[in-house]
Amino acid sequence: MKEPISTSVIRVDSRKKLRGEAQYISDWKFEDGLFAKTVRSTKAKASILSIEIPDMPEGFYIVDKHDVPGVNKMRTVVSDHPLFAEDDVQYIGQPILLVVGPERETIYSIASEIKINYQEEPALFTLEEAEKRSTVFTDYNYKKENPEKAFVSAKKIIEDTFSTGYQEHVYLEPQGAAAEFKEDTLFVYGSMQCPFYVKSALLEAMALPEDKVRVVQSVTGGAFGGKEEFPSLNGCHVAIAANKTKHPVMMIYDRDEDILCSTKRHPSKVRYKAALDENDHIIALDIDVLLNAGAYNGLSPVVLQRAIFSATNVYNIKNLNVRGRNFMTNLVPSGAYRGFGAPQTIFGIEMLFHNIAVKLGVDPLEYKMRHLLKKNDPTCTGGQVHEEVKMPEIINKIVKNSDYYNKLKSNKKYQGIGISLFLHGCGFTGKGETMINGKIILVKNKESVTLKVSSVEMGQGAETALRKIVSQTLEIPIEKVIYEKVDTGLIPDSGPTVASRTTMIVGGLLRDTALEMKKSWNESDNLELSKVYKHPSYLKWDDEVFKGDAYPVHSWGANVAEVEIDPVTYELTINKLYAVFDVGVPIDERALIGQMEGGMVQGLGWATIEVMESKNGKLIQKNLTDYKIPTSMDIPEINCDFVLNPYEFGPFGAKCAGELSFVGSPPAVAEAVANALNKPINHLPITPEVLMEIDHED
Amino acid sequence: MKIEFTLNNEKLSIDVDASRRLLDLLRDDLGMSSVKEGCGEGECGACVVLVNGRAMNSCILPAGAIIGKSVVTLESFKHTDRYKAIEAGFLKAGSVQCGFCTPGFIISTESLLNQNPNPTDEEIKEGLSGNLCRCTGYNMIIKGVRLAMEMGAGLW
Numbered sequence: 096m097k098e099p100i101s102t103s104v105i106r107v108d109s110r111k112k113l114r115g116e117a118q119y120i121s122d123w124k125f126e127d128g129l130f131a132k133t134v135r136s137t138k139a140k141a142s143i144l145s146i147e148i149p150d151m152p153e154g155f156y157i158v159d160k161h162d163v164p165g166v167n168k169m170r171t172v173v174s175d176h177p178l179f180a181e182d183d184v185q186y187i188g189q190p191i192l193l194v195v196g197p198e199r200e201t202i203y204s205i206a207s208e209i210k211i212n213y214q215e216e217p218a219l220f221t222l223e224e225a226e227k228r229s230t231v232f233t234d235y236n237y238k239k240e241n242p243e244k245a246f247v248s249a250k251k252i253i254e255d256t257f258s259t260g261y262q263e264h265v266y267l268e269p270q271g272a273a274a275e276f277k278e279d280t281l282f283v284y285g286s287m288q289c290p291f292y293v294k295s296a297l298l299e300a301m302a303l304p305e306d307k308v309r310v311v312q313s314v315t316g317g318a319f320g321g322k323e324e325f326p327s328l329n330g331c332h333v334a335i336a337a338n339k340t341k342h343p344v345m346m347i348y349d350r351d352e353d354i355l356c357s358t359k360r361h362p363s364k365v366r367y368k369a370a371l372d373e374n375d376h377i378i379a380l381d382i383d384v385l386l387n388a389g390a391y392n393g394l395s396p397v398v399l400q401r402a403i404f405s406a407t408n409v410y411n412i413k414n415l416n417v418r419g420r421n422f423m424t425n426l427v428p429s430g431a432y433r434g435f436g437a438p439q440t441i442f443g444i445e446m447l448f449h450n451i452a453v454k455l456g457v458d459p460l461e462y463k464m465r466h467l468l469k470k471n472d473p474t475c476t477g478g479q480v481h482e483e484v485k486m487p488e489i490i491n492k493i494v495k496n497s498d499y500y501n502k503l504k505s506n507k508k509y510q511g512i513g514i515s516l517f518l519h520g521c522g523f524t525g526k527g528e529t530m531i532n533g534k535i536i537l538v539k540n541k542e543s544v545t546l547k548v549s550s551v552e553m554g555q556g557a558e559t560a561l562r563k564i565v566s567q568t569l570e571i572p573i574e575k576v577i578y579e580k581v582d583t584g585l586i587p588d589s590g591p592t593v594a595s596r597t598t599m600i601v602g603g604l605l606r607d608t609a610l611e612m613k614k615s616w617n618e619s620d621n622l623e624l625s626k627v628y629k630h631p632s633y634l635k636w637d638d639e640v641f642k643g644d645a646y647p648v649h650s651w652g653a654n655v656a657e658v659e660i661d662p663v664t665y666e667l668t669i670n671k672l673y674a675v676f677d678v679g680v681p682i683d684e685r686a687l688i689g690q691m692e693g694g695m696v697q698g699l700g701w702a703t704i705e706v707m708e709s710k711n712g713k714l715i716q717k718n719l720t721d722y723k724i725p726t727s728m729d730i731p732e733i734n735c736d737f738v739l740n741p742y743e744f745g746p747f748g749a750k751c752a753g754e755l756s757f758v759g760s761p762p763a764v765a766e767a768v769a770n771a772l773n774k775p776i777n778h779l780p781i782t783p784e785v786l787m788e789i790d791h792e793d
Numbered sequence: 794m795k796i797e798f799t800l801n802n803e804k805l806s807i808d809v810d811a812s813r814r815l816l817d818l819l820r821d822d823l824g825m826s827s828v829k830e831g832c833g834e835g836e837c838g839a840c841v842v843l844v845n846g847r848a849m850n851s852c853i854l855p856a857g858a859i860i861g862k863s864v865v866t867l868e869s870f871k872h873t874d875r876y877k878a879i880e881a882g883f884l885k886a887g888s889v890q891c892g893f894c895t896p897g898f899i900i901s902t903e904s905l906l907n908q909n910p911n912p913t914d915e916e917i918k919e920g921l922s923g924n925l926c927r928c929t930g931y932n933m934i935i936k937g938v939r940l941a942m943e944m945g946a947g948l949w
Binding site: 108114117122265318351553692693726730732 | 867871887894895
């Protein structure tokens with residue numbers, strides 16, 4: 096009997112991991128291998144005057160900008176980050192050179208003896224300073240209908256500003272990479288999400304032909320966006336070192352180094368101005384999104400795009416003027432992190448709706464429901480909501496599951512319940528998918544079927560989900576479906592493992608190809624089929640003016656949080672969390688609940704306890720003693736439920752899920768806290784100090 | 794200096810600097826790669842091993858501290874019936890995602906059940922509070938421990 100697709104199977108990668116046999120990059124051994132340690136800037140902005148290197152013992156090397164065979168820039172969306180500092184540094188932690196050698200202790204001690212003489216320059220750190228000095232990297236704007244006219248005709252105009260802090264990924268496995276030459280081919284191995292990003296970065300940095308570079312993913316211990324663009328930097332570092340030393344070179348970051356110099360979630364400020372008509376309906380929004388991009392722009396423009404395209408969330412607002420800016424500051428570059436800009440604006444608009452409803456004296460949930468998007472409504476960018484919108488069903492379900500209204504009525508001081516509504520645009524923004532045109536290959540052998548993709552298993556369950564899609568389509572056991580090693584020499588580029596696109600896009604290609612294979616199943620023992628992504632023809636997008644369908648489809652959801660605040664210490668306890676998601680059809684229910692709960696708890700961390708601040712460009716929280724993430728003692732009971740809503744172009748009806756899990760819990764908790772204190776919550780994280788201050792405000 | 798201790802039920806006598814981290818001794822010198830380094834400061838629990846049956850962070854333990862003691866890592870623990878019960882519980886509950894924290898959670902589970910074969914959910918949470926996981930949000934690990942405890946009843 097064929098099981099339904101959502102019925103859970105044992106994850107294919109779990110036994111090896113349980114037995115401690117999975118080989119992460121730090122477990123790899125190389126014969127004659129060397130280790131590398133990065134020497135970094137200790138200044139936020141300075142010219143490098145000179146570098147004093149101590150006498151080097153034999154077999155130890157310095158690797159720096161002079162050793163880059165190709166371009167000394169990390170290739171990404173904006174390739175502005177030097178692999179090794181040229182004559183200046185722009186942030187504390189910026190890589191200047193590597194010390195490479197056979198013993199770890201010795202390279203650490205050499206690194207500590209290197210003296211760099213700087214000429215310091217005035218630096219800037221905060222969004223406020225950056226805005227004042229207009230250090231704008233990227234400035235986007237889009238409009239819908241006629242916001243100017245709407246503001247003139249408005250009966251009320253309400254303004255509000257929201258801000259959020261940094262978040263560090265804290266994947267449990269720190270960044271790590273290794274490189275070696277086998278004959279004249281460069282192999283780079285490492286913990287990563289995007290092998291072909293690393294490969295294209297290497298081609299530029301190493302000036303090698305396409306067929307002389309192979310990138311191989313090692314077992315990856317969590318990523319959450321933190322291993323999207325960053326491994327292109329450390330991957331180039333080890334490659335340059337291997338090229339110079341003629342030895343394999345491995346570089347594994349310590350946790351404090353990882354926290355200090357890897358990308359983070361963008362700190363943000365979002366200003367909303369709402370125009371209300373005589374029925375208190377929001378007829379226009381003017382939205383101004385500011386992200387702190389840090390010292391280099393890198394991937395930030397695309398993060399900013401998702402931030403501004405998510406800024407109206409699940410609501411149909413007739414007139415819009417939306418501006419988004421990335422600002423340069425002398426801080427570690429911000430980058431990809433689960434949600435990719437959307438959590439910042441979705442927190443803002445959820446709180447905006449709450450604050451307006453409270454001002455008007457109406458029920459916030461009811462006020463939100465008046466503005467909900469429906470099927471065929473225009474999206475914020477003037478595209479169309481093509482899918483069935485099941486928000487009413489989602490809301491009914493979560494209200495019932497959580498007994499929301501009864502609990503809201505019995506709201507007491509220092510106790511509160513809150514609800515958030517949200518969506519996530521599935522897959523790449525705008526033209527992203529058609530710029531990559533991902534390819535997959537499916538090979539039928541005598542005994543098995545091999546799938547070849549560049550999607551990586553990093554904990555999210557991609558290997559199980561994709562093998563399951565093929566196995567269920569072909570009606571063969573999952574054990575008979577082999578996942579080709581993620582080695583760019585063996586697999587096609589089906590795109591990076593980002594943007595919640597793996598199951599829906601890559602899984603969709605596999606499903607279609609497997610269906611074709613099934614038709615000719617009995618023709619031969621050896622079949623090879625491949626498929627290239629084709630964008631559904633009804634989707635339109637203009638990248639110049641940001642008009643059309645920014646996303647092919649959306650996943651939707653609602654979260655409810657119940658909180659309690661200690662009236663003396665202001666310690667915040669989240670007692671319960673409820674969630675209802677529409678992710679199309681779950682490919683594996685247990686694996687999906689694991690994703691959703693994990694994402695929600697990460698969201699709780701960002702919203703409540705994860706404080707990261709900088710002083711004069713230096714991060715204050717530099718290790719896991721200072722930077723606290725949720726432990727088993729901090730988590731609420733979670734009730735996770737789904738609404739089915741099959742998507743025509745997704746495998747078995749699946750849409751996106753991984754990032755959707757993150758966006759809802761922060762505003763749900765923030766609203767619960769707002770209700771508990773009867774005060775607006777416009778900033779995250781909500782620490783006890785912040786709560787005490789808010790409670791004592793008049 | 795020469796230190797003597799038992800590793801995975803085998804008596805060892807090795808020359809090592811007494812201040813060397815137990816983590817480095819186990820991973821680099823003795824090849825016990827199930828022991829992971831997640832933070833290097835005793836916060837994340839990825840490196841926990843059993844020292845005389847109790848879970849300890851090997852990254853903040855000097856080699857000198859284990860003289861005459863018994864150290865157990867997953868390399869040998871994975872062959873025991875208790876491990877099999879934990880594995881079955883974790884598989885059924887979906888406790889594993891990226892897997893980097895998993896060996897630490899197994900060792901902490903063994904340590905917890907060894908001291909308290911029938912923990913409540915609150916006691917499980919407390920028993921695992923020294924181990925960080927960024928993927929699961931913990932509920933599925935807690936469930937895995939509960940299932941292990943039920944399926945392995947009588948083993949602890």
